[in-house]
Amino acid sequence: MELRNYKDADFPQLEELLKNTKIYYAPLDKREIFKKKIKHDPESIIVAADDDQLVGTVFIIYDPRNSFIYHLCVHSNHRGQGYAKELMNEAEKRLKARGVNRPTLFVEEENRQVVDFYRKRGWNILYKVFCMEKQL
Secondary structure (H helix, E strand, O other): EEEEEHHHHHHHHHHHHHHHOOOOOOOOHHHHHHHHHHOOOOOOEEEEEEEOEEEEEEEEOOOOOEEEEEEEEEEEEHOOOOOHHHHHEEEHHHHHHOOOOOOOOOOOOOOOHHHHHHHOOOOOOOOOOOOOOOOO
């Protein structure tokens, strides 16, 4: 397994990975948006590759006040092999290196397997919220 920064040439594989794991969000998971994201912060999309095939990813948003980790996913054929753990280790390491000591992430309450994964890693539930958006 190789962990590295996402590059634009990865987009077709990343899009397929997000769709495979059912976290693809068409309004935001677009190539042009990812280009802007990595231009703004080249280390903000981490991918896990196995023989040049993307098998996992995690995104970070760095903000000195409140940083986020999101879009953690591993292809269904590669689960249970430690990819999610390594991706989270890398995301947390990158944020910690920037001085972040309390990042935030969102998990759907009914997704107990994912909630349990994060809790085992030391993450705590703060409060229940609605995730809202607005088209500008």
